Amino acid sequence: MDKLNLTVVARNAALFRLPFYNSLAEKGAQIFIVCTKDHSAIKDLLNPNINLVSARHVLGLCFPSKPVVSHQGNKVVVAFNIELMPWVAYKFGLKNVFLWGIGYGNNRVGNIVRSLIISKSRGLISYMPSGLRLAGERREQSSFLVNSVFVKNPPVESMVDPLSKKLIFIGSLDKRKKVDLLLRAVSILREMGEDYTLEIVGDGEQRNSLEALAQALELKEVVTFHGSVGLHELKMKIFRGALLCIQPGQAGLSVLESFSFGVPVLTYRHAVSGGEIDNIKDGVTGFFYEKLCPIELALTIMGLSQKPHEISRVADNALRYFKLFANGDRMVERFIESVK
Template identity: 30%
Template sequence: MSDYFTDLANTFSKKYKVLVFTDVKTAQNALSRDVIVKYWPSGRPTQVKDFIFFYKEIRKFKPSMCISVFGAVNVFLIISFITRVKARIAWVRTLSTQFPQRKILLCRKALVYKFATKIIANSKATKFDVSDKYFVNKNKINVIPNAVRDYNSVLPEIKTDRNKIVYIGRLHPSKGVDVLLRALAILIKTSPHVNLDIIGAGSMRSELELLVDDLKLKNRVSFLGAKSKNEVLTCLRGAYCSVVPSYSEAFGFTVIEAMSVGTCVIGTNNTGIKETIQDNKTGLLFETGDHEMLAEKLRHIYSNQNFRDKLALNGYRSFLKFYEVSERVKQDFIFFEDYM
């Protein structure tokens, strides 16, 4: 469970009986004692036994609202529709392009979304994607952005390493890591001491390692693999810049994570990323796939640290206003309660 959904459940539990269905055994540690935690029979709730289990629980507790996200959406919407739950809400946080574009899968999801009384998208890009791909009426979709805690105030003091750039995410063709590597090859001509840390795993690692060799960046790039949340945040906090070079993102979660620790962010000018970063104000944007433009943006912040520091500060202030968990939950709780 993310910080956001944990806090939302705890906030609801002050006035209502709340059940959380999860496969994470440690989820209960962060939840209020008033929250009832149920664990799916399967690791991912897609089996027949999960549907039967959920049906029995819904019949027992008779909720007035069901909120679902990720792998639980299908079982939540189908069973809550059958049992006539008044408010049936599905949270969509991923673009359809991240899934196999098989017609039968798109049709199945379109049918499932018809059982929802409300769809929550994490960005305008996600809203349009849900509407276009799954034929959901736009009036049925509300946008509520992702949120994380204010980690800047709880992490230990860490000095910014001027020579450190960081990428965090999957090593997948859609993430544009190759674009970042080509930009780095240009940047080191004027900033020869810059290094890139790549945090994450994926199918492209071998291909990217070959590209690193071809670009003669072996001494400048470190593949660190998957890291814990605290390790990721610590790495972000110490970086001079975080780069999000994705070809598409529903929201750009790593953007607000970087902002939450006061780190400057550069991202692609597309989908959810451009909704989160205000160019030249809270971060920098470059054209999708354009490694030369990315290199120019990186050169700009390396030639003007005051400008970089201003972007980082403005990014943090924007995060506090729009994407910090406690503030986000206060607003969203009112929205959900009014909808019940």
């Protein structure tokens, strides 16, 4: 196989992204991960040809502590990070670089800065279609790929049980995910005589306070905190027989992870990340609720549970969507196509 004439520079590496980098490295791409934190835990999980480069911060900007080797005429893709941009401009020249992953946010000034940087670059590879709003004059050279997760063997059929009262949350336990709202909604449902259970997959700064809230709401017997779950097989076991995956606040990649099990997502209509905006079509691949209110969420959950045929139809659509458009292998293919 011909070596892929591609150099990719990223800042740090989340666990879910490692298969993506490894796949590119196997195809011959040069990969540099600029590390601003300890990455010893993932070193053994990376392709040996991937370069980990330590970095230092100066006045809020990030500079690799040793030179990244020449890209040797390769096309260069840089995972967008404001802190890296001065170094990228010096090292490669912005006009020679594709920026990858930049998204449209709620901060108007931030969007103006991002648009300006994109206008000086070679083009934009957005995580989601909505991100292309920032491409401006570079839109023709720009493209998107569905930001996704790698699943080796997605189930043949949806794992949903439309008659179940088992709910799932998956993601980091931080304020923007609003898991406290979900706990209060489950409490309301139980006060209404509806015996829902909740499986929480993930960890974060709010875990202790959320466990305390579950206990205060007398939900200890029906809410399970699994912590971070790395094994796909264990996640499959947790998702099997669920009714819905509930993402009460911002959801992001959790949407596609749930889709990979054929479990539809219920989330807030006005969330801002591409996971919701671009992947969920209400009543087609998932569902929205209208207000950040536990009563509204509880009533929406109860209403959907009374429509088992609709749950089954949307679950099948979600799994089909993941397999056709959002699996990790397809992400690699579109990434390579975007820079050819």
